[in-house]
Amino acid sequence: MKISFNSVTFYQDKYEVFFKKISESSYDAIELNAETLPxxxxxxxxxxxxxxxxxxxxxxxxxxxxxxxxGAHIDISQKNDEDRKSNIKYIxxxxxxxxxxxxxxxxxxxxxxxxxxxxxxxxxIFYDSVKEISEYGFEKEIKIALEPIVGHVFHTYHDxxxxxxxxxxxxxxxxxxxxxxxxxxxxxxxxxxxxxxKIINVHMKDAMGKFPYFQFPPLGKGNIDxxxxxxxLERLNYNGVLSxxxxxxxxxxxxxxxxxxxxxxxxxxxxxx
Numbered sequence: 001m002k003i004s005f006n007s008v009t010f011y012q013d014k015y016e017v018f019f020k021k022i023s024e025s026s027y028d029a030i031e032l033n034a035e036t037l038p039x040x041x042x043x044x045x046x047x048x049x050x051x052x053x054x055x056x057x058x059x060x061x062x063x064x065x066x067x068x069x070x071g072a073h074i075d076i077s078q079k080n081d082e083d084r085k086s087n088i089k090y091i092x093x094x095x096x097x098x099x100x101x102x103x104x105x106x107x108x109x110x111x112x113x114x115x116x117x118x119x120x121x122x123x124x125i126f127y128d129s130v131k132e133i134s135e136y137g138f139e140k141e142i143k144i145a146l147e148p149i150v151g152h153v154f155h156t157y158h159d160x161x162x163x164x165x166x167x168x169x170x171x172x173x174x175x176x177x178x179x180x181x182x183x184x185x186x187x188x189x190x191x192x193x194x195x196x197x198k199i200i201n202v203h204m205k206d207a208m209g210k211f212p213y214f215q216f217p218p219l220g221k222g223n224i225d226x227x228x229x230x231x232x233l234e235r236l237n238y239n240g241v242l243s244x245x246x247x248x249x250x251x252x253x254x255x256x257x258x259x260x261x262x263x264x265x266x267x268x269x270x271x272x273x
Contacts, residue, residue: 075111
C-alpha cells in the first residue's frame with residue numbers, strides 16, 4: 001500500500017510548494033482537495049485552467065508523486081434543483097480534470113442533513129445525483145467513490161447497501177474513512193466486512209468522542225485501532241493508497257508542517273512494517 005497526503009493541509013500554498021513539501025517527506029502520492037471548507041480553499045475546482053492542470057502533471061513527474069484522487073466534496077442532495085445541478089456540473093468538471101491529469105478516482109459526499117430534513121427524501125435526491133455522476137465517470141474511465149460523513153444525509157456504511165440495491169454497484173465505489181464511523185460509534189469490523197472489496201481509497205484520520213461532540217486528532221491520538229484496519233485491508237487484498245487527511249488543527253492541535261508530515265507518515269509506515 002502506498003502512502004498519500006491530502007493537499008487540504010496546505011491550502012494556502014501554491015502547487016510547487018506543497019508538492020515539494022510532500023515529496024521531501026517521503027510520500028508516494030498526493031490527494032488533491034477540491035472542496036471549499038470554512039477554513040480552507042480548494043487546489044482544483046471548476047475554474048482550474050488547462051495551464052494549471054499541466055503544472056500539476058509536470059510537478060507530479062518532477063517530484064515522483066502519483067495523483068491518487070481528487071476530493072470533490074460538494075452538496076448533491078439539495079432540494080433546490082438548480083443548485084444541485086450546478087454542483088453536479090462542478091463534480092463533472094473535476095472528473096474532466098482527473099482524466100487530464102491521469103488521476104483514477106474522484107470521491108464525493110452527499111451534503112449535510114439539516115434540522116427539519118427528511119433523510120429518506122434527501123437520499124432519493126442523492127441517489128439521482130450519484131447515478132448521473134457515476135455514469136459520467138464511467139464514460140471518462142474515472143472511478144467514483146462515495147464517502148459517508150458524520151452529520152450528512154449519507155453517513156453510515158449501511159447506506160451503501162441501500163444505494164447499491166437501488167442503483168447497482170457499477171462505478172459506485174467506497175472511499176473508506178473510519179473516522180466518520182468512530183465519531184458515530186459504529187462497528188469498524190462490520191464496516192470492513194460490508195464494504196470489503198469495493199474500497200478503492202482509504203482516508204487515514206483518527207477520531208475521538210461521539211457526534212455532535214467529537215474531534216479528529218492526529219493519527220494515534222484518537223480511539224481508532226488502525227492496526228486492525230490494516231490487517232483487515234491486507235486480508236481483503238487492498239492495494240490502493242492510505243491517504244492521510246489531516247484536520248487536527250481545526251480542533252486545536254498545534255504542530256509545525258514538518259511535524260505533521262513526518263509524524264503522520266511515520267505512524268502509517270510503522271503500521272505497514
